[in-house]
Amino acid sequence: MSADFWAGYLSGAAGILIGNPLDLVKTRLQAGKTVPSLETTTTQTTAAPPPRSFKEHFDRSGTLVRGTTAPLLGYGALNALLFVTYNRTLALLDGSSVAPTSFLNVYCAGAAGGLATFFVSAPTELIKCRAQVSTDHAASSWTIAKDVWRKEGMRGLYHGGGITSVRDAVGYGFYFWSYEWSKQAMSSPDDSDRQTAMKVLLCGGLAGIVTWASIFPLDVVKTRVQTQLLQPALHIDGDAHPLLPGRSHGKRLNTLQIAREAYRSEGAGVFFRGLGICSVRAFVVNAVQWAVYEWMMRLLQQG
Template sequence: MDGTSPPISPWFNRDAFNDVLKRNKPVVCALSASYISTFVGYPLDSLKSRLQTTKTRMPVLTLAGIVYREEGVTGFYRGLWIPLVTISFVRAASFTIYSSTKEYCRKNSYFTGDRASDAALAGGLSGALSGSLISFTSAPFELVKVRRQLEYSIAATKGVQMVKPPNTIDAVREIFRTHGLSGPWIGFRLHFVRDTAGTALYFFEYDAMRHLLGRQRSGEQGPTPAWLPIPTSLIPFVCGSLAGVSSWALIYPLDVVKTKVQQRALAGTPPKGVWETLRRLVRGPDPKDPKPVLAGIARIYRGLGVSAVRSITTHGLLWTIFDITSHYIDHLP
């Protein structure tokens, strides 16, 4: 015996495996972080979609109780496998585009100064490119997710008493049967604008905050500033949460309009334009008896509270796990 440990398996090459992890670090980090954060935050996302489309104001806990009574625990996770299996891969592609664009900027000396504005602009540009490209593939998956989440309200709009909701495959078939080959891209323009602007804002804010909290342009984390002396392990969670909440709050009205447009299309009701949908949400359906503007704005932001909690949870976890995985891969032999 020479004292060395035997290989794990004659078919397993640790060095080759570590090399694969290092070469595909953005994908590995994004996938591992996405699976966990998506599963944790999905019930809140489901409640958010329902709050956006209900006509009456309802406390979150009341709605959660109704969902539990009528649909059980599975009601909160209806359509989960779609984002769990697909959006996680979409997010991996998004992070890869984001990382590659930032690397391109670094190699060509774009936004490479040691200022927060340079870090923010590099992140915002990379995020905008990532969001716009990924929207072409993420739009159909999100439409199916919305279809699953709003099955009961869509059935009620059609005047149908739903006994057993269709599964995901049946929902996809129904979209193609009713709307043809272009069906999965219902509301795509709004989805494209939302994802491009939202992803740009998100990475713009995240990279700016990480720079302010001590991350160097090389990627290494330095000491935190005196005005916020928090443990370095909490920095990804804090920056991810703040970036997720603030960017989502800015584009939230657009997401509400998108969901409403998609709901009407899926329910087979006459379509309305973007501005008409927004006007009706803010001022009500009767132009002769408009609702107060503040009440309409409050309706637009219905569900923002639960959405904010979801963003804090999912984006905080996302970046925390992303950084842990990244640190692990960087220190592999």
């Protein structure tokens, strides 16, 4: 395997370990109200329960690491695939992946990398979000994955894959563009190793914030699409939609219907719910990820 593969893999895993608690908070804020468990939804599709308080959402010590398994295994591979595709595409478009001359090429290479991660990103995001949103304490990433596979097969694991791929293409385009732009703007030939390291942390953190700010509404809709199985019944055009697969009197809503219903019931602010906590997480996680990536690339290339 190439150096950028392993550097990407390890930096992705490090980011998940650091950022999962804040990611859990973001996902639950995005998803809105949920019913107690998968088992409850099969027999109870009446009125939605009252909103749970923050304390009720995080009432156990294991809650803040919920949903870590799927992204820890998947995001390392996703990040490796992302950086390998980005570097190869940028080298093809710009002639060099080390010192690109065109920020448009950087954006296009980042978007290509985002699209390439679809095969890993879609099922990983679905399992992670459902594990984080579920209030069934017995639910884990593994049990949720088995349940989805048993009921719906491979197609179920890629539910919401369309909006996930759009989110990733747009987001990772801005991710690499903002990192490369800020890195070139801040770098100086006279920088010491310590100054270079601090600037990598700062540029990585800023890239994370820019990325999430650019795609946050898409991510809110994606989260609701992938977790609608755990949501109370919605009423569209006067008809109840329990959102449970396999039931003759209900059906899942598509991406546009989810977005319209969210706007109708909660207003435009719903598409930015959780952006504050996400921005904090994005700065910390991506500062660490880029620092680990740059350090690993230097170490592996020297080796």
